[in-house]
Amino acid sequence: MRRTIRLTAAAAMVSVLVLTGCTNLAASSGSSAAPAPADSGSSDKGAVALSFGGLDIQVWNTLLDKVGTSVEAAGYEFLSDDPQWDLQTQISDWESWIARGDVKAIMGYPVQSDSMVTVTQQAQQAGVQVLGYASAWEGTSAAVLIDNRNDGIHLGESMGEWVNDKYGKDAEVPVALLGYWDTDLGRERSEGIVEGLKNVGANVSITEHSVISLDDGYKAAQNQLAAKPDTKIWLSMGNDPALGAYQALLDSGVNPQDPDVTLGSIDATDEILDIVKDPQSFWRILYSPNLQDIADAMSALLIASAGGTELSDTTLASERVTADNIDTFYVK
Known part of the structure; x- marks a missing residue:
């Protein structure tokens, strides 16, 4: 049986938004305006943010949904953006989050790691801890790493x-x-x-x-x-x-x-x-890697950072998907 796969980022995003009920995905327009928060309302505990280089990656949309659900359950407002692989847009988004005053931590996968060092330093000086996803760069406090x-x-x-x-x-x-x-x-x-x-x-x-x-x-x-x-x-x-x-x-x-x-x-x-x-x-x-394990590790690090808990890196490795373990990789 032949399969038909969606071949445009736009179509993929529509599917994701329908499946997730449009939660937790705040798109950046590419302008200097602040990224829109997830529709969760303000929180007395403050906010945390998660920034991927672009939202045309299906795995990242899954992680956004899962992490957003976890941090909101912990009492934090969840923020995200879509830089669309534009470095300056991502930097501007982070600067807007820093300027809000209530953001406790930013976790990110930068469009270009080296170019995020300055804004990372700005965040740390403002009391906003910066956390890495998949890799770390100069100035990050901790990271969820993938081998x-x-x-x-x-x-x-x-x-x-x-x-x-x-x-x-x-x-x-x-x-x-x-x-x-x-x-x-x-x-x-x-x-x-x-x-x-x-x-x-x-x-x-x-x-x-x-x-x-x-x-x-x-x-x-x-x-x-x-x-x-x-x-x-x-x-x-x-x-x-x-x-x-x-x-x-x-x-x-x-x-x-x-x-x-x-x-x-x-x-x-x-x-x-x-x-x-x-x-x-x-x-x-x-x-x-198991996506649920990644989402759990990302959520735990964001919540720990926002709560002032001591931080440490977590490294997750992939394993080969086989007939014996394949069912454990499906997203629940």
Whole structure:
């Protein structure tokens, strides 16, 4: 059965807003105006904020909803924004939060970490603790970290072993790498994937595509097939580009159970899990942290920071999704 996947960020956002009842998603207009708070009303305990580089990533929308629910239950107002991958917009949003006077903590995934150092210092000087998600940078008080490089290495090694078993080492096998090198998470995962392929001695020729969204993944797969139509091996550092590439392959006529094609990626969503659950699906390799664990760790760190509790880093690793554990990765 062929599957149809939403291929525009706008459509993905509409779906998320419907599913979550439009809670906790305050979009930034890109202007200098303050980001709109989540519709939770003011709180005597103050507010906390969560800022991702953009809201075109399905996993991040899931985390926003879960974290927002938890911090509101703890008595804090929850704020968020959508910088749309514009650095200056994200900086302006943070400055607006700092100026409010009631924001206790800001957790963020910066568009560009190094460029957030100054506004991070401004926040700390104003008594607003800055927390990292997925990575830390100069001035952060603590972070919920993801072992991005090792996650990439594990994916690359698993795919390399599959290539060795399927194609051997005599002929060079073309590989499409849907990576991203403009953020710490994307760069570490992408470099890790290449390292993992080398670790197991896979004889591959890698074509790198810089992608971040569903549309990016779809277009990258089209370009890859146009340049190298015999490409059978696909690797993605994230879920959205992988979904886009998967749909592009189906649209090009690839059987979803083609035994010669393999797609591997990091980060599980319910939509991806439904595909991987088919034991004959060519989406054969998936590594992911548990989203509920991430949301719990983020919520706990924000609440601890707002409450003046001693802080410490938490590091979460991905594990391979298998038939035995796949049900535990679905978002409840």
